Amino acid sequence: MDVTERWYRAFAEHTAPTSPLYEALSLLVAGDAELIARLSVLPEPKRQPNLLFGATRYLDGPVESTSDWREWVLSRWDEVVAVILAHRTQTNETNRCAALLPVLSQVDGPIALLEVGASAGLNLYPDRYRYRYGTHELGDGPVLLECEPRGDVPLPKRLPEIVWRAGLDLNPLDIRDEEVLRWLTALVWPEHHERRTRLHAAADIVRADPPRLVQGDMLTDLRALAAQAPAGATLVVQHSAALAYVVDAEARKGFAATVTSLPGHWIALESPGVVPGTEVEADVNTEVVSMDGRIMGFSDSHGRWIGWP
Known part of the structure; x- marks a missing residue:
């Protein structure tokens, strides 16, 4: 075939x-x-x-x-x-923030948030969104992210205190450009109307306060950008459905070695085995939520639900 x-x-x-x-x-x-x-x-x-x-x-x-x-x-x-x-497939699925938040909220602030594979940077604003996990809600932002908790998920009690945010991407996108928003909208699957609505609402938040987005390769340029995080803030490097595009397993191991050598924490939402050390049998379309290379939970690729081992 x-x-x-x-x-x-x-x-x-x-x-x-x-x-x-x-x-x-x-x-x-x-x-x-x-x-x-x-x-x-x-x-x-x-x-x-x-x-x-x-x-x-x-x-x-x-x-x-x-x-x-x-x-x-x-x-x-x-x-x-x-x-x-x-173009590239640079889907900015904001609802992935809901899958990452139960881990991110465990990090003491203030936080310097650095996202690799940031696209237009919409997932650099987890502190600006509103969340609903079943009957549990927090935040008062204009964009609601809903995520079904499955099992004994440690539901977040607070939003992260983010004092610095930056993104690294091979092709960073400026969401203030209408053609960029048009392309990101085109990447949303046709039946997923709520995702399109959420994308446009999140774009309004980011347009009002654009993040710093740097063109660069996660394999070679992460350390230099991380060094610019302010003293006194805990560095958190995050990514979702980004490391999977690095197809070479040795290159992924090299990235893992770099990110774990940095001070702070590493949070990811990727397919099983993409982050070294997260090899596990999982259902179709199930992603692994990990922290510092350790499996914390599971979610679908669009953050619609989250479960804990």
Whole structure:
């Protein structure tokens, strides 16, 4: 089986069940020799389903019908490829803050928060959002993040005191740019209306007080940015669905060695095994919440629920 075909079949089976439209499109692509052939000439990172489908939505293409989508994407292939080559899948899913907060709230402040793979920096503002875990609520921000607690989750009693925030990304995005917001909106799956609403509300918060975003590689530039955190604040390096894009396992180990050598803490939400030391059997679409390389809990990839071992 072609590697691109396998990628789309895996996406349909493991990632897209919460989006029946994308599940159907993924299976269509996997079984379509012409589409696979066209995708296969692109650089491998540019073949991924989220990028192809995001480009479709960015160009206002149809996703409700597989036959209409196929006809449209083939007729507009050059435009679709131009969008794919010019963009990355930099989804800023703010609800992931709700999955990270039970760990982050255990860190004594003040906190210097540094996010790698920050995209537009929306997840650098966990102190500005409002949270609901079942019947437990905290915060009074204008954006509500809801997360279902499963099991004996240590529900946060306070929001973090963040006095410095910075992001590191290969391609940092300025959310004040309407085209940036348009692209991030296109990356939200079509049935996920609440995620689109939340994205735009969070963008308003960040636009009013933009974070410092630095262009750089998490593998080589983290230490220099971390050194700029203010004295007297506890450094927290966080990331969610970012380290997974470093496909080389040795490179991930190198990142882990760097981040654990820094003062402070390291908090992550990644697929099992992406953070070295978090290899564990888990259900499909279940991510590991870890702190300093130690498994703390589990969540889905969009922070809809959180469970504790």
